[in-house]
Amino acid sequence: MIFMKKQLLLLxxxxxxxxxxxxxKHNEHITSLHTVAALQKDVDKAxxxxxxxxxxxxxxxxxxxxxxxxxxxxxxxxxxxxSYAFYAKISPVIASIRQGHINVYTPKKQFKRKxxxxxxxxxxxxxxxxxxxxxxxxxxxxxxxQDSFLIGxxxxxxxxxxxxxxxNTYKSRMASDGFNTTLYDRVLGKRFANYYYSDKFFIDSxxxxxxxxxxxxxxxxxxxxxxxxQADTIIKDSLQKDIIVKLxxxxxxxxxxxxxxxRKHNLVYxxxxxxxxxxxxxxxxxxxxTVAYMKIRGFMGGRYKTFYEEIFKKIDSSxxxxxxxxxxxxxxxxxAEIAQLYSYLAEEPYRFLEPAEVNSRIxxxxxxxxxxxxxxxxxxxxxFSPFIITHNWxxxxxEAGKLYYKFKQTKEVTPKEKSFKGAVYVLINGxxxxxxxxxxxxxxxxxxxxxxxxxxxxxxxxxxxxxxxIYELPESKLKIRIGVMQLETPHKQKPEGxxxxxxYIILPTIKDRKENNDPELNFVLNTIENKNN
Numbered sequence: 001m002i003f004m005k006k007q008l009l010l011l012x013x014x015x016x017x018x019x020x021x022x023x024x025k026h027n028e029h030i031t032s033l034h035t036v037a038a039l040q041k042d043v044d045k046a047x048x049x050x051x052x053x054x055x056x057x058x059x060x061x062x063x064x065x066x067x068x069x070x071x072x073x074x075x076x077x078x079x080x081x082x083s084y085a086f087y088a089k090i091s092p093v094i095a096s097i098r099q100g101h102i103n104v105y106t107p108k109k110q111f112k113r114k115x116x117x118x119x120x121x122x123x124x125x126x127x128x129x130x131x132x133x134x135x136x137x138x139x140x141x142x143x144x145x146q147d148s149f150l151i152g153x154x155x156x157x158x159x160x161x162x163x164x165x166x167x168n169t170y171k172s173r174m175a176s177d178g179f180n181t182t183l184y185d186r187v188l189g190k191r192f193a194n195y196y197y198s199d200k201f202f203i204d205s206x207x208x209x210x211x212x213x214x215x216x217x218x219x220x221x222x223x224x225x226x227x228x229x230q231a232d233t234i235i236k237d238s239l240q241k242d243i244i245v246k247l248x249x250x251x252x253x254x255x256x257x258x259x260x261x262x263r264k265h266n267l268v269y270x271x272x273x274x275x276x277x278x279x280x281x282x283x284x285x286x287x288x289x290t291v292a293y294m295k296i297r298g299f300m301g302g303r304y305k306t307f308y309e310e311i312f313k314k315i316d317s318s319x320x321x322x323x324x325x326x327x328x329x330x331x332x333x334x335x336a337e338i339a340q341l342y343s344y345l346a347e348e349p350y351r352f353l354e355p356a357e358v359n360s361r362i363x364x365x366x367x368x369x370x371x372x373x374x375x376x377x378x379x380x381x382x383x384f385s386p387f388i389i390t391h392n393w394x395x396x397x398x399e400a401g402k403l404y405y406k407f408k409q410t411k412e413v414t415p416k417e418k419s420f421k422g423a424v425y426v427l428i429n430g431x432x433x434x435x436x437x438x439x440x441x442x443x444x445x446x447x448x449x450x451x452x453x454x455x456x457x458x459x460x461x462x463x464x465x466x467x468x469x470i471y472e473l474p475e476s477k478l479k480i481r482i483g484v485m486q487l488e489t490p491h492k493q494k495p496e497g498x499x500x501x502x503x504y505i506i507l508p509t510i511k512d513r514k515e516n517n518d519p520e521l522n523f524v525l526n527t528i529e530n531k532n533n
Contacts, residue, residue: 355404362388428452
């Protein structure tokens, strides 16, 4: 027994030392200079993986043109570079493919267990800010702390770097689906902090220079303890002591029941704790609160079937004749969810999708068996591979020399028995992407909704998503996410490569943002009121 304990202790020490060594080795590797030959091999690996897994890589760029870009990239690497400098070179080339679901991620700093536990107890205060890039200005539109003075402020510099230089750099690394350009400004605003982090090994603090009216000032943002942050937002009487109130049995029971209802509500509506907001919302607005307004920030998380069942019952019982669906800044998500939502809006039987083009008879196994997966996951996938392969072969068919995977949504279905029969208005912008564009395509093609806002960032005809292959480049440790299924809608438009366009183009201004005015929503509400009058 004593011998076994010693053996286990020795094994633990070996694993612990190996883990510490691995963390140190990883951090040193990604911050060191990589040889020219090794980085050129990474370029070849990246291009090989893209051609192998992406079903239509030359949809928006000719093969000869893309070959030239990758060859030029290799030739441009004439000196050793860090992983982050390499990212700055390769990301614009991959963006030229014009497929918005292809992403490149820089490697991140790793931490030993104790340091990691300390890190996750902190919040980076910059993440409390929401930005919007509008009329070539990056402004603060919301803040989840007490410093509300920052709302409406324009960002001038970040750690001394001019904001316009940063914006132009990040734009060169982005891609929408096809040739539409509305996605760039919208995504830059919403994800500015993420793009800034991508250039850095690790950020513990940063300084932003703001301008508000004629005043220019600096604000420092840092990682602080979550408990400290919470204390900053709660005003307490320092002399008042906490009073412990003992609850009766009935009161404890009522409290538990209330907490259970809140948990259920949060699950159905998709509550995001870090942002203190719901993914899905329904409220009645407008004159006499007769218009149903549904805001959907993303098609993911929560019990969406329960949500749509509940809210369409509410809409039906309210006898409302007008429904507004807000898909602005909705980057997409679940195909099953948008099909579920459309079933409550359709007026006749429909097919949601065409079979998806793929490059393999076993797309799921090819996607999941990646070099980014742990050995344990690979063993698990290997164990279940006979079932995955059988399922994929049944679902995949070859037609006219191409492979197609059939989703459940490729079958013809009938609308819900109590589907909404009234007028539907959809608010869209450049960050309405992926699943949001697929849903918008169906609604517009079937003349089921009036669209207000700006062209969607996602393409009208198709999007390459479904499932993703994530591949890590051997030397630089950059990760590339590749969509492996081309999701085709039954409805097409020409020319290829543009988004769903609004019936009424309404664009917000800086003045609108600073005054918390919503011109798109106001346009629809005025339209409904004029129609009723």
